[in-house]
Amino acid sequence: MDKTGAVRLGQMLARNKNLAGMIDDNNFPLAAFEILQTWQQARLARTYDDFLQKDAFRPAVTFFLEDLYGGLGFRRRDEDMHRVMPVMKRFLPDRVLYIFSEAFELQAISIEYDMKMAGYMGQSEYDFLDMQRYGEVYRACSDPPGRERQIQLIRQLGYELGKLVDKPMVNRLVRLLRGPAYATGFGQLQEFLEAGLGCFREMDDLALFNEQVYQREWSAMEKLFAGEEAPFGFE
Secondary structure, eight states: OOOHHHHHHHHHHHHHHHHHHHHHSTTSOHHHHHHHHHHHHHHHHHHTHHHHTSTTTHHHHHIIIIIITOGGGHHHHHHHHHHHHHHHHHHSOHHHHHHHHHHHHHHHHHHHHHHHHHHHHHHHTOOOOOHHHHHHHHHHHOOHHHHHHHHHHHHHHHHHHHHHTTOHHHHHHHHHTHHHHHHTTOHHHHHHHHHHHHHHHHOSOHHHHHHHHHHHHHHHHHHHHHTOSOTTSOO
């Protein structure tokens, strides 16, 4: 019988695969989706510019911007993860697989909201975003419990990844997968796993980073739902 973490990871990969299929549909508003994601990446980079300026935190912020929130590149990586699952179940502890499942849950939640927002933008014929328009789209396509879950999951995942990198066995196992991964065409997935663990290993104050992300995103969420003009602290 499959272990809990493996089962949950399989479920989250299937959830993301279904989303990828919906994005590939000819009727999906892909242009609006890409405009939205580009706008949000720029917003995140501005919100966390102070961390980007610090060597100890830059890899973590870059990982979130480029790997966890890197546009449509998730589809190839997720497919690789699904195909390599049998190997991962043999070599990685169930707890590690469970944490990976949370990362893919976070990805799915973020994509689902972006898809709803892109649909609204397409129906409204919005071909650009500013702060006022973003707030309108956000409120029309978001629910407070779901957005709260998204932010809480970011915080939880940050602490769990921080604990994971302190386990020498886990780091050794991930490195052992490097050769087989590249040999069988899963190099992109391997780089994603190593980058995720590596950036948290380099961080000198995980609690500071996690709590700042949590507080800034939670505050922005509350201000967005309240209809404030500058929910992120800038125009």
